[in-house]
Amino acid sequence: MPAIKIEPSYSIGEFADLVHLSAPTIRYYESQGLLKARRTTNGRRYFTTADIKWVKFLLHLKGTGMSISDLKQYVTWRAMGDGTIPNRLALLEKTQADFTKKYREVQHHLEILTDKINWYRQKEAGKTAGREPFADYLEKLGHEE
Amino acid sequence: MPAIKIEPSYSIGEFADLVHLSAPTIRYYESQGLLKARRTTNGRRYFTTADIKWVKFLLHLKGTGMSISDLKQYVTWRAMGDGTIPNRLALLEKTQADFTKKYREVQHHLEILTDKINWYRQKEAGKTAGREPFADYLEKLGHEE
DNA sequence: GATTGACTTAAAGTCCACTTTAAGTTGTAA
DNA sequence: TTACAACTTAAAGTGGACTTTAAGTCAATC
Numbered sequence: 001m002p003a004i005k006i007e008p009s010y011s012i013g014e015f016a017d018l019v020h021l022s023a024p025t026i027r028y029y030e031s032q033g034l035l036k037a038r039r040t041t042n043g044r045r046y047f048t049t050a051d052i053k054w055v056k057f058l059l060h061l062k063g064t065g066m067s068i069s070d071l072k073q074y075v076t077w078r079a080m081g082d083g084t085i086p087n088r089l090a091l092l093e094k095t096q097a098d099f100t101k102k103y104r105e106v107q108h109h110l111e112i113l114t115d116k117i118n119w120y121r122q123k124e125a126g127k128t129a130g131r132e133p134f135a136d137y138l139e140k141l142g143h144e145e
Numbered sequence: 146m147p148a149i150k151i152e153p154s155y156s157i158g159e160f161a162d163l164v165h166l167s168a169p170t171i172r173y174y175e176s177q178g179l180l181k182a183r184r185t186t187n188g189r190r191y192f193t194t195a196d197i198k199w200v201k202f203l204l205h206l207k208g209t210g211m212s213i214s215d216l217k218q219y220v221t222w223r224a225m226g227d228g229t230i231p232n233r234l235a236l237l238e239k240t241q242a243d244f245t246k247k248y249r250e251v252q253h254h255l256e257i258l259t260d261k262i263n264w265y266r267q268k269e270a271g272k273t274a275g276r277e278p279f280a281d282y283l284e285k286l287g288h289e290e
Numbered sequence: 291g292a293t294t295g296a297c298t299t300a301a302a303g304t305c306c307a308c309t310t311t312a313a314g315t316t317g318t319a320a
Numbered sequence: 321t322t323a324c325a326a327c328t329t330a331a332a333g334t335g336g337a338c339t340t341t342a343a344g345t346c347a348a349t350c
Contacts, residue, residue, distance in 0.1 A: 012296085012297075022339080023296090023297085024339060025338065027298095028338060042347095044296090044297060056290060057279075063251055063253075064254045067336075068338095082268075085265055086269070088265065089265045089266070092261060096255070096259065100255070103252075105208065106208055106209065108205075109205045109206075109208030110209055112205040113209045114241065117234065117238060121234070123227075135198060156326075157327075158326065167308085168326090168327085169308075169309060170308065187315090187316070188315090188316095189316085189326090189327060190327085213306080
């Protein structure tokens, strides 16, 4: 029995598959300072389960609209220790506020799209006698603009 | 009293302001076939209230993720008459399906972001003794990954 | 021991949706 | 009538986030 548990390690190709990114994208992220890869003696990158968790979290942040440079700022602060928690918190709160605003906007776009789809369906079914303009239809639904 | 109501008409600059786009963007959209501008005798574009409605609708579609070329396809079918309603309906339904999927994904990203913000707040308040890893915190909330 | 596939780097290329530039024309106000 | 803002065109430039290319190294299999 080994006294210590051996952490699995992954080549860049394996790692890329695990986080559903391409190997060049991983290298690009590393070049941007979003992650750090360890190296084998002959210079090849390898990654651990902790890296997988980190990248997955990064992708969540990215998914809420943070740019690479926002993420880089976050990472920089993170590396500086707990003293920068207020900075990180402020950055995430701003991201959250911006994203929530956009989220409400696209929700409205989706409502209009859905209205239009239903309007076409009614039109196809001959229920509007093919005549009611979409604007009138929207107004009837209370979805102006 | 005039016998007919005169439709207001807008120069490209006025029109751009009304729909919150730039004049070059309006020209670009026209060049892509997304809208048609009428011209004065000396070649200047002018627009009407119908154009405003159309652009606003276009922007809703765009807001749900339709690309310029998707929109162009839609416009082309629209110009061909009611025979293409099934085509347009299918395009909008696909847009809706794709968008709904993305919408759910970003919703999840937002949840993780919110969890992280709350985790930082607790950490700042000294409530986790500065020790509970974020992964554990997530797990407690049932928000894995 | 030769081939194959995965890795290494730096740099150039791609895509989309605009935006900016350049060079010129036109309409209105002082 | 001269200034100036707003318009016209075609073409080139921008930004972000990768992706692709080129040229080479390394490890494992036949």
